[in-house]
Amino acid sequence: MADNQPAQEAPVAAEAPRGERGFGRGRGGRGGRGGRGGRGGRGGAGEEKEWAPCTKLGRLVKAQKVTSLEEIFLFSMPIKEHQIVDTLITEGQLRDEMMKIYPVQKATSAGQRTRFKAFNVVGDGAGHIGIGARVGKEVSLAIRSSMIAAKLNIVPIRRGYWGNKIGEPHTIPMKVTGKCGSVAVRLVPAPRGTGIVAAPVPKKILEFAGVEDVYTSSRGKTRTHGNLIMATFYALRKTYGFLTPDLWAETEPSREPADEHGEFLAEVAAA
Numbered sequence: 001m002a003d004n005q006p007a008q009e010a011p012v013a014a015e016a017p018r019g020e021r022g023f024g025r026g027r028g029g030r031g032g033r034g035g036r037g038g039r040g041g042r043g044g045a046g047e048e049k050e051w052a053p054c055t056k057l058g059r060l061v062k063a064q065k066v067t068s069l070e071e072i073f074l075f076s077m078p079i080k081e082h083q084i085v086d087t088l089i090t091e092g093q094l095r096d097e098m099m100k101i102y103p104v105q106k107a108t109s110a111g112q113r114t115r116f117k118a119f120n121v122v123g124d125g126a127g128h129i130g131i132g133a134r135v136g137k138e139v140s141l142a143i144r145s146s147m148i149a150a151k152l153n154i155v156p157i158r159r160g161y162w163g164n165k166i167g168e169p170h171t172i173p174m175k176v177t178g179k180c181g182s183v184a185v186r187l188v189p190a191p192r193g194t195g196i197v198a199a200p201v202p203k204k205i206l207e208f209a210g211v212e213d214v215y216t217s218s219r220g221k222t223r224t225h226g227n228l229i230m231a232t233f234y235a236l237r238k239t240y241g242f243l244t245p246d247l248w249a250e251t252e253p254s255r256e257p258a259d260e261h262g263e264f265l266a267e268v269a270a271a
Helices: 056-062 069-074 082-088 139-152 200-209 225-240 262-270
Strands: 095-108 111-123 128-136 176-180 183-189 214-219
Touching: 056 082, 056 262, 069 082, 082 139, 095 139, 095 200, 095 225, 111 139, 111 200, 111 225, 128 139, 128 200, 128 225, 176 225, 183 225, 200 214, 200 225
Parallel strands: none
Antiparallel strands: 095 111, 111 128, 176 183, 183 214
């Protein structure tokens, strides 16, 4: 005769914690909407990690073997880590500003893919300027990427005088022209006290570069702000392309930082 006892129930699997979707990705498959550090990026809300240089130049800068950007530009050494610029320029001097951001679209087999393109400018107001342009799926990602690109593209700007060499350099030393697309920007030295005679977009870039007095002229489709920004940057970058008589004096050659501190780099690599 069969027992009248109730059959044992099968063990129920442990309920998944609220807010997770098991093994599926879905909308929050990488930790929810902010699974890679929230909307602000990959780093999360925690403290920033200590910089661990990956290049020889980065190791020299962190060890204070290289103490200025001029030492880097003298030997045309490429900057591949944005922390180098943050370390060499005193905190508070380096400024950055978003110049332009707009959506761009690309036609794919699944339809149109929309992303955001951002232009960022960084400068210390003392002869260093950088422009970065990057595209990202989100606005915050595009802005952060363009700011890092601007620091990696930082270049020196040569400043000079209009007329007698009295006081600090206040303008550019010669006429220069930059071109991007159909836009061409021409910069002309101006007397002290003139100010920056330019449209709002080039004026902001010239202020970040540390130019106080200059005349500007532009032609082409200047309504395309991206090309106008890059044309102004290319014009400023050309100021060190002229070998004027004051630079004709012979200088003693110096050793490249990587060669001068070769033993230190070898010790760091062996550690």
